[in-house]
Amino acid sequence: MKPRIFSGMQPSGGLHIGNYLGALRNWTQIQYDYEPIFCIVDQHAITVYQDPQELRERCEQLAALYVAAGIDPEHAAVFVQSQIPGHVELAWIFTCATPYGWLGRMTQFKTKMQQAESSQESIGTGLFVYPVLMAADILLYQANIVPVGDDQSQHMELTRNIAHRFNALYGKTFVVPETRLPTVGARIMGLDDPTQKMSKSAAGPNHAVSLLDPPARIKKLIGRAVTDSQPAVRWERPGAGVKNLLTIFQSLSGWSERQMESHFAGMRYGDLKRNVTEMLVSSLDPIQAKYADLMANRDHLRRILRGSAERIAPIAEATVRLAKERTGLYSA
Ligand code: TRP
Numbered sequence: 170m171k172p173r174i175f176s177g178m179q180p181s182g183g184l185h186i187g188n189y190l191g192a193l194r195n196w197t198q199i200q201y202d203y204e205p206i207f208c209i210v211d212q213h214a215i216t217v218y219q220d221p222q223e224l225r226e227r228c229e230q231l232a233a234l235y236v237a238a239g240i241d242p243e244h245a246a247v248f249v250q251s252q253i254p255g256h257v258e259l260a261w262i263f264t265c266a267t268p269y270g271w272l273g274r275m276t277q278f279k280t281k282m283q284q285a286e287s288s289q290e291s292i293g294t295g296l297f298v299y300p301v302l303m304a305a306d307i308l309l310y311q312a313n314i315v316p317v318g319d320d321q322s323q324h325m326e327l328t329r330n331i332a333h334r335f336n337a338l339y340g341k342t343f344v345v346p347e348t349r350l351p352t353v354g355a356r357i358m359g360l361d362d363p364t365q366k367m368s369k370s371a372a373g374p375n376h377a378v379s380l381l382d383p384p385a386r387i388k389k390l391i392g393r394a395v396t397d398s399q400p401a402v403r404w405e406r407p408g409a410g411v412k413n414l415l416t417i418f419q420s421l422s423g424w425s426e427r428q429m430e431s432h433f434a435g436m437r438y439g440d441l442k443r444n445v446t447e448m449l450v451s452s453l454d455p456i457q458a459k460y461a462d463l464m465a466n467r468d469h470l471r472r473i474l475r476g477s478a479e480r481i482a483p484i485a486e487a488t489v490r491l492a493k494e495r496t497g498l499y500s501a
Contacts, residue, residue, distance in 0.1 A: 170204070174349075175312035177208035177250070180227035181219070184234055185377035186449070187357035187367030190420045191318055197239035199316070205245040206310055206481060207235055212250045212257065212302060216295040229467065232474055234380060237460035246477040250306065253478060255485035259305035260298070262492055263331050266338060267301050271330065275300055276323060304328040309485050311344040320366075322348060339495040343488075357417060360394040363409035381457060384450045391446045396438050404434035411438070414445045421452045 176196060178184070184193065196207060209231045211224060228249045235247050250256050272278065278297060285292040295302075303324050307315055308331070315325060325348040332343040357367045361375045371377070375393045382390070397408025407415065419429050433441060463470050493500060 172203055172313035173206065173310060174199070174203040174314045174316060175206045175208065175307050175310050175346075176316050177210040177213075177306060178231060179214045180209050180211055180224065180231045180249075181214050182227070182369055183230065183379045183381055185367055185369065185379050186417065186453075187377060188369070189238060189380055190357050190417070192316070193235065193238050193240075194420075195316060196235075196245075197241075200241060200245050203314065205240075206312070207240055207245055207247050208306060209235075209247075209249045210303075210306065213299060216293055216299050229470055229474075230464070233460050233463040233470055234456075236463055236470075236473065237456045238380070239456075242473045242477065246481045248474055248477040248481065252474065253309075253482060253485050255309050255489045256302065256305050258489050259309050259492060260302045262496055262498075263301045263305055263308075263335070264298055266335050267327075267331055271327060272297055272300060275327070277320070300324045300327045301331070304331045307346055308332055308343045309488050310481065311484070311488060312346050313344060314347050314349045316349045335492075335495075342491055342495050357420075358409065358413040360390060360410075360413070363395055363413045378449060380453060381460065382453070384446075387449050387453070388446050391442050391449065394442065396441075399438075401435050401437045402433050402441055404430050411441070414441055418445050418448050421448050 176192070178188065178192070196205065199205075209228050211228050214224060214227075232247055232249070236242055240247055278299070281296055282292060300323075303321075304327060307328050315328075317325060325346075329345050332345045336342055336345075359365045359367050359371055359373070359376045360378070361373045362371075365371065367377050369377075375390055378387055378390050391414070394414060395410035396414075397411055399408070399411075402411060402415070415429065415433060418424070418433075424432075433444075436444075490500075
């Protein structure tokens with residue numbers, strides 16, 4: 170049997186090329202080597218308020234993006250967290266088995282807490298226990314491998330610790346999963362600030378190319394991307410912005426270092442940007458066409474989500490049954 174992989178993304182706004190090249194495309198490339206489960210984590214999204222109607226719409230948009238980007242729903246499960254009740258059932262059991270101090274050490278939480286404090290916002294308890302829900306997502310399916318970015322490595326460590334702790338307290342119940350980081354070179358930086366990883370929450374208008382941006386917008390965004398004070402590509406030591414553009418081109422084209430060097434060394438920035446724009450437009454075009462198709466045929470999209478959920482529900486149910494039995498929770 171192939172090892173099972175589980176990963177997920179939040180339905181909070183569209184995906185940008187950083188999400189695609191850093192995660193989603195990686196999933197599409199490895200999917201046939203595994204038994205893949207790809208989740209849309211709407212329960213994570215509501216740790217901060219979401220407009221209800223928009224949230225529902227974004228779940229379907231994200232599902233359509235997964236499939237449009239190349240996730241094969243005949244092979245991989247593509248579903249929304251809330252379709253399977255086991256996530257929250259297991260999350261409660263884990264919440265009780267997780268020391269408070271472990272969650273207090275999560276740097277992502279501490280950062281969000283500081284941001285909220287400085288903006289006088291109140292912060293939901295869900296944001297604090299969020300990593301426990303993530304652990305439940307993964308352990309519910311007894312996943313062996315979890316492909317996530319390095320920003321999730323602390324949450325993965327916690328997931329492993331929760332699995333170990335539960336197994337120690339109640340007897341071996343959960344598979345302890347491994348992290349699998351995306352292949353190197355796929356770390357895409359902000360176009361407006363190439364020292365920061367491209368992020369969904371960075372609000373700058375020139376920060377990211379969305380997977381659904383039309384050609385004219387891509388051209389404008391790449392045209393405005395930060396380079397450096399040189400006129401042309403210094404292959405040996407490009408500035409961070411130039412390097413980022415080269416990384417985008419290389420990961421979309423699959424070119425070797427040699428091909429990249431002979432094509433781009435000494436190239437003027439205007440031409441570099443034209444190359445990157447063309448590569449982006451031609452790479453995103455088929456994804457956008459497939460996305461439009463899926464969004465125009467909602468019944469089909471919903472059948473994919475329902476079919477996936479039905480396929481994996483027995484795995485989740487078996488795990489919840491076992492976890493309840495082990496912890497002594499009642500069922501008659
Ligand atoms: N926490 C992840 C993020 O913010 C999303 C996520 C939730 C996830 N549950 C998961 C990722 C389980 C992998 C596995 O990106």
